[in-house]
Amino acid sequence: MNYLGKHISGQFDAELAHIRTQVMVMGGLVESQLANAISTVSNHDQELANKVLASDQEVNQMEVKIDEACVRIIAKRQPTASDLRLIIVIIKTIAELERIGDSAKDICQVALQNFPEEHKSILAGLDTMGNHVVQMLHDVLDAFTRMDLNEAIRVYKEDKRIGQNYEAMIRQLMTFMMENPRSIPNIISVLNCTRSILRISSRCQNICEFIFYFIKGQDFRHVGDDVIEALIADNKV
């Protein structure tokens, strides 16, 4: 089902399409920022880490530009119903994307630290969780592009698995610190990284909720698992 209709005003359509394209470009940029950030950590690639840090400015500027375009289109076109919802959802989504970019930057800080060889094994553990969340971001952007409810529901449910990864990772890091107290400063950075990845997962989940809102015209934040389960059941994912 195609939730993105057409307008009598071709110009309005063109403006909306342009904004949506910009969101996709921004999303693509943040996705590669995040994928690079994750790979810098396990590969200890300081050059790539610096590249990620440098690209943040571009993401920030895109957020401001898209935000301005959204406010301008509301003032000029006075959209209602699903058009207005789409613009509100874009404003909220780009804020999440910008902060995912910030988290990618935080993750890179770990790559820029000097880890003694014997502590590096612990970094590998971040890889699984990190790649999972890269995939999650990729899929939610895909769901957003197509405004695909089923895909958004599928991504939404991934957050639970990331949460389980997180718990396992924290237990592992605690044990490592208790056995190697001198590793504590290093492991604290890894711990911060793990939390950043968890937070990115919940930001992806937020974007899923925006997609639900756009399609269903109803706010699905804070609704409780039963309402989400009903949404899932209705859509037989």
Added chain:
Amino acid sequence: MNYLGKHISGQFDAELAHIRTQVMVMGGLVESQLANAISTVSNHDQELANKVLASDQEVNQMEVKIDEACVRIIAKRQPTASDLRLIIVIIKTIAELERIGDSAKDICQVALQNFPEEHKSILAGLDTMGNHVVQMLHDVLDAFTRMDLNEAIRVYKEDKRIGQNYEAMIRQLMTFMMENPRSIPNIISVLNCTRSILRISSRCQNICEFIFYFIKGQDFRHVGDDVIEALIADNKV
């Protein structure tokens, strides 16, 4: 200087005023949630902690209600210029407030843990930083109510001091863990708490930026310290 003008439509004025009042109520609720959360940690008050956890639902519902009212007023009144900016700023501000509420909840989780007597001293250290951020939230809500640029600039600058508190706190926690490896699981919670407080500070700073945007009609996010310094110099704070 009063940045909040009057409209020809008295009804529109009344609707906007009603939304702003609701934001203040929500802000007040989050402020007391946060103040309670901070006090539960040092006083180890589990009853109060449970009360904070329970009040989160109310904050969430307020966010959804205000959000709906904002979208409705855009669709119905088709605001432009500063009216539109105000509504956009409200949508973004309540999202920050809701997440400050979430952080308050996270902070309470520490109060619900069993800390051995000899580790409790470390909790007191959270107090200074915590109360600082409670004050920051109080002041930014005050600046928001009056759309007071000078006050918003003053609060904006507080984030730097919170950052310094954070660094000092982390160093202290690391030393404590290295000296008492068995304390690690407890201290990790305190560490998470400290990060939550830091994040609340940057959310308060975000709200300051929204106030700048409303008043100046220009986006002050990601602009660099020089532009903020110029804003400060212009306003002689």
